[in-house]
Amino acid sequence: xxxTQYYLDCLSQASYLIGDETTGRAVVVDPRRxxxxxxxxxxxxxxxxxxxxxxxxxxxxLSGHLELAEATGAEIGYSSVAEPEFPIRKLGDGERLSxxxxxxxxxxxxxxxxxxxxxxxxxxxxxxxxYGVLTGDTLFIGxxxxxxxxxxxxxxxxxxxxxxxxxxxxxxxxLPDATxxxxxxxxxxxxxxxxxxxxxxxIGAQRTSNYALLAPDKATFIDLVTEGQPPAPSYFIYDAxxxxxxxxxxxxxxxxxxxxxxxADRAAAAGALLVDGRDPEEFARGHLTGSINxxxxxxxxxxxxxxxxxxxxxxxxxDDGFELEAKNRLARIGFDRVLGYLDEPLAVMTANPDRVQQxxxxxxxxxxxxxxxxxxxxxxxxxxxxxxxxxTIAGSTPIPVGQLPDRIDELDPAxxxxxxxxxxxxxSVAASVLRQAGFDDVSDILGGYGxxxxxxxxxx
Numbered sequence: 040x041x042x043t044q045y046y047l048d049c050l051s052q053a054s055y056l057i058g059d060e061t062t063g064r065a066v067v068v069d070p071r072r073x074x075x076x077x078x079x080x081x082x083x084x085x086x087x088x089x090x091x092x093x094x095x096x097x098x099x100x101l102s103g104h105l106e107l108a109e110a111t112g113a114e115i116g117y118s119s120v121a122e123p124e125f126p127i128r129k130l131g132d133g134e135r136l137s138x139x140x141x142x143x144x145x146x147x148x149x150x151x152x153x154x155x156x157x158x159x160x161x162x163x164x165x166x167x168x169x170y171g172v173l174t175g176d177t178l179f180i181g182x183x184x185x186x187x188x189x190x191x192x193x194x195x196x197x198x199x200x201x202x203x204x205x206x207x208x209x210x211x212x213x214l215p216d217a218t219x220x221x222x223x224x225x226x227x228x229x230x231x232x233x234x235x236x237x238x239x240x241x242i243g244a245q246r247t248s249n250y251a252l253l254a255p256d257k258a259t260f261i262d263l264v265t266e267g268q269p270p271a272p273s274y275f276i277y278d279a280x281x282x283x284x285x286x287x288x289x290x291x292x293x294x295x296x297x298x299x300x301x302x303a304d305r306a307a308a309a310g311a312l313l314v315d316g317r318d319p320e321e322f323a324r325g326h327l328t329g330s331i332n333x334x335x336x337x338x339x340x341x342x343x344x345x346x347x348x349x350x351x352x353x354x355x356x357x358d359d360g361f362e363l364e365a366k367n368r369l370a371r372i373g374f375d376r377v378l379g380y381l382d383e384p385l386a387v388m389t390a391n392p393d394r395v396q397q398x399x400x401x402x403x404x405x406x407x408x409x410x411x412x413x414x415x416x417x418x419x420x421x422x423x424x425x426x427x428x429x430x431t432i433a434g435s436t437p438i439p440v441g442q443l444p445d446r447i448d449e450l451d452p453a454x455x456x457x458x459x460x461x462x463x464x465x466x467s468v469a470a471s472v473l474r475q476a477g478f479d480d481v482s483d484i485l486g487g488y489g490x491x492x493x494x495x496x497x498x499x
Contacts (some may be wrong), residue, residue, distance in 0.1 A: 040141045040164045040170070041084050043223060047071060049338050050100050050226035050371065053238060055173060058086040061140030068089040068114075068158060068173055069223050070103035072366050073291040078110055082230065084307050090128070092116045092143075093225060094175025095155040096348020097186050098279040098438065099230055099341075100272070101373035106288050118147055121154040124285040130156065137164065144169075146210045151176040151184030151230075153194065155306045157211060159218075171219030172242070178211055180223045184250040186277060187270050188230075200261040207252065216243025221486035224302050227338065229269050232425060236277060267399060269423040274344030274372055281373045289375070295355065295366045296379030300387050300394075306378050311352035312475075313344055313381070316365050319467035323398035325388055326335045327356065331401075332471040334400075335361055335368070335465045345441035345474050355380045398470060399482035403490035406482075417454040421469040423459055423490065432459065432491055440465045443472055452478045459491070461485040471472070 041058035056077055058065030059253040067077050081088050088111040095118075104115045105125065107161035112317045119129040127430040130136075132147035159172040161437065174183035186199035219239055226236040233250060246252055254260035289376070298306070307329065309311060315326050325330065333343045335357060347353065353376055354364045362380040363385045369377060381387060384419045410416065420431050421440040433435065438446050440460065456478055460466040466483035484490065 040160075041065065041086060042079060042087075042160070042170070044238060045053065045071075045076065046225070048227075049067045049368065051225045051234070052100055053221065053223055053225065056080060056086075056088075057138070057141065058084060059139035059141040060084070060086075061327045063087055064089050064138040064141065066092055066138070067107060068092045069094055069097070070107050072101050072103040072289050072371050074110060074111045075291060077107065078411050081111075087111070088113045089138075090114050090116050092130075092156075093121075093160060093282075094173065094177075095156065096121070096123075096279055096282045097223075097261070098282075099224070099277040100371050102282055103289075105471075106449050109288055111374065118154040118156045120149075121437050122155075122476040123283045135164075138269050139483065140164070146172075146257075146277075148175070148177040148184055148206035148210050150199055150201075150206045151198070152189060153202075155184070155206070157206075159201065160215070165223060166217045169218050171221055172211065172214060173223075173353045174211065176230050177206055178245065178249075179224060179231050179234045180237045180245070181232040181249055182231035183264055183355055185231055187263065187265060187268060188271055189279065195200075196263060196265055198265055201257065203264065204257045212242065212246060212252065214242045216241060216246065216281045218242040219395060220245055225308045228340075229275070232268050235361055267357065267425055269425060270441050272341055272345040272441045273444070274349055277344075277349040278373055279339075279387070287375065288382045289367070289370045291367050291370070292363075294363055295377050297362075297382040298354060298379040299382060301382050301390065301478045302379075306352060306354055309352070311378060312347055313354050313356055314347060314365075315356040316361065317337050317356070317358060319330060319400075319463060322467065322471070323400050325395045325397055326471075327394055328390065328396040329355060329475050330471065331475055332467045334464060334467070335365060340372045340374070341367060341467065342468050343373075344374060345467060346444055347374070348444075349374065350376075352376045354378055356384050359383070385415045396474070398467070398474070400463075400467075400485050401457065401482050402485050403494045405493075406484050407494060413457075415479075416450075417451060417456040417495070419450065419456060419458040420488075421458055422459075424462060426488075430488070430492070432488065436458075440469045440472075447473070447476055449467055452476065452480075455480040456457070457482050457484065460487045462489055
């Protein structure tokens with residue numbers, strides 16, 4: 040058996056290539072949208088991708104099932120209850136798919152979504168125990184899938200939580216303890232609240248350590264898994280719907296267009312946003328006024344999707360050589376309205392100093408020294424509620440960065456404003472959003488709450 044896990048750190052997303060080396064037949068499970076790596080690896084291993092399996096309609100990324108089907112001629116497989124716009128192979132509960140010696144068994148495991156499935160992998164059909172199970176967003180390492188993401192489009196959170204409990208206890212937990220667990224996401228994903236950094240585990244380990252599986256009854260389980268979930272990024276519903284649709288395909292090799300400043304200005308005047316993917320420190324030293332900073336070195340697509348509307352055009356600003364990467368990473372969440380990139384941004388800013396703005400960033404010590412002298416200070420904590428619950432800077436207003444665009448009216452644009460997160464990445468995003476919205480005096484704290492805690496612990 041050929042079994043490969045592909046883990047995408049920036050989205051905490053896992054996909055899989057499974058092949059039978061005796062027949063050369065293979066499937067890909069939950070592919071990302073830039074699919075060349077799967078195709079290359081399959082060809083190198085002498086495998087033909089015949090089927091693309093989706094564990095559910097994903098909300099946190101735009102899946103590559105259409106791209107992979109177009110590239111390989113593979114069928115697309117979903118649960119038999121799924122109803123997308125494109126042709127699919129409908130898979131029944133308990134159905135077995137033979138690749139030769141390798142066999143896949145489909146389990147309907149609704150709860151995270153109504154159409155969720157898990158896929159049991161057998162190296163040989165007559166093995167006494169399976170090799171592993173691909174659990175999608177039903178079971179994570181240390182957590183289970185959240186049942187509340189579809190509440191805004193008509194699905195009851197509590198009803199899905201009940202289904203999730205039943206799926207876990209009647210479909211997954213009966214598997215042998217040695218069965219490897221391969222989920223669709225890991226730590227950092229907003230698809231759960233307690234995901235581990237481990238990318239695989241076993242049923243036995245999860246049975247004894249996963250807080251949700253230790254719930255003594257269904258009512259307790261529902262309370263546990265519905266309480267304290269992080270805010271879902273605003274693009275989640277957009278992607279959950281788009282993954283059902285027959286939509287344009289991504290050409291991951293196609294470079295975005297190079298734009299001069301005049302063209303970028305016309306685009307901005309028509310409503311486009313400038314998304315600057317440079318490091319927050321580099322952005323702070325100088326950027327085009329009105330730009331939003333979402334650093335490529337971080338969770339670029341996730342936070343761009345959290346603060347940039349899905350229905351606007353985008354002009355990307357990145358260091359030379361990163362233009363294609365920025366375009367493709369935005370495409371991973373279905374943000375295809377990239378008009379192009381600003382050509383030679385540093386030269387443009389050097390030639391147009393009147394268009395350049397610097398960003399104020401304060402060390403924790405500087406903020407501590409100056410705080411009492413800032414009249415009318417507006418302090419904003421842009422971390423998630425679970426982080427805030429563990430400690431915050433006194434006097435701050437909690438608004439998670441992904442909620443900032445919709446809650447910006449809660450803040451005074453004329454007040455001196457300081458924002459902070461855990462380490463400084465999200466605060467740069469948030470501060471740039473506020474400046475772009477017309478806030479005149481905005482700073483963020485270098486090192487975030489972590490630096491503030493260190494300062495407090497040192498007694499300085």
